[in-house]
Amino acid sequence: MSRLLRKPSNIEQSNGVTIVHEVKKENSPLQYVEFRIVELDQNAKYTEVLGKQECCIVALTGKISVTDGEQSFNNIGRRMETVFEQRPTDSVYISNDRRFEIKAVSHARIALCYSPSENQLPTRLIKAEDNTVERRGKGNNKRLVFNILPDSDPSANSVLVVEVFTESGNWSSYPPHKHDRDNLPNESLLEEIYYHEMNPKQGFVFQRVYNDDRSLDETMTVEHGNVVLVPEGYHPVGVPEGYTSYYLNVMAGPKRTWKFYNDPDHEWILER
């Protein structure tokens, strides 16, 4: 299997707490982004003490309460059963050197998106209403984007978080673009994680991750609940007829700017 494709590992951490995915520096080619998917049974609690990392907690599905010991956000999360309810959800930003606890009000699936952080910032509830909603693309390149923590939002030190829905038969992260050179204003260096879901669940998408000299060139068949790691390179996603794709993107690098560079071979697609 590709070293960039992760299937759920579903490790039961404690009663009612399942670590579905755990991507860390130690088990991946990434240096800036770490990631967990946690599933909580109703009333189960997950706690964590952050070091020099910030964390964006995304309530993918279900209702949760989150506290950092000083502030509490109760009964948050806007999608009960599935992300394909296609409405934005609530998230919480927690800065470095803080502790947080998540309690599941209902059965819940949560994404924990981590990146390096030294200067402590305020904890913040990012309400569903705070997400900017964008419809991008035309033809078979249409997608719906919910910006949870874009680079225009200064609430975080390095993490960027976005959700993308791509309808059946469409392409996203397309034409292929990359952001793997610290060369602003032309391109920024950001690693990226894709957490994928499909509707219906038996669906699949294809994701290619490749660079200019093809020393990296992997095309993966991605299924419901899989994670794809993008340490570098272009990373387009193709969605087959009949299935809708959802993915959550987490990005981070030395500078908190998303400046991508389109593959010159395919940029003409934008000019049609």
Ligand SMILES: O=C(O)C[C@@H](O)[C@H](O)C(=O)CO
């Ligand atoms: O617009 C899209 O298709 C989504 C992508 O931009 C995705 O968020 C990404 O690749 C970020 O670099």
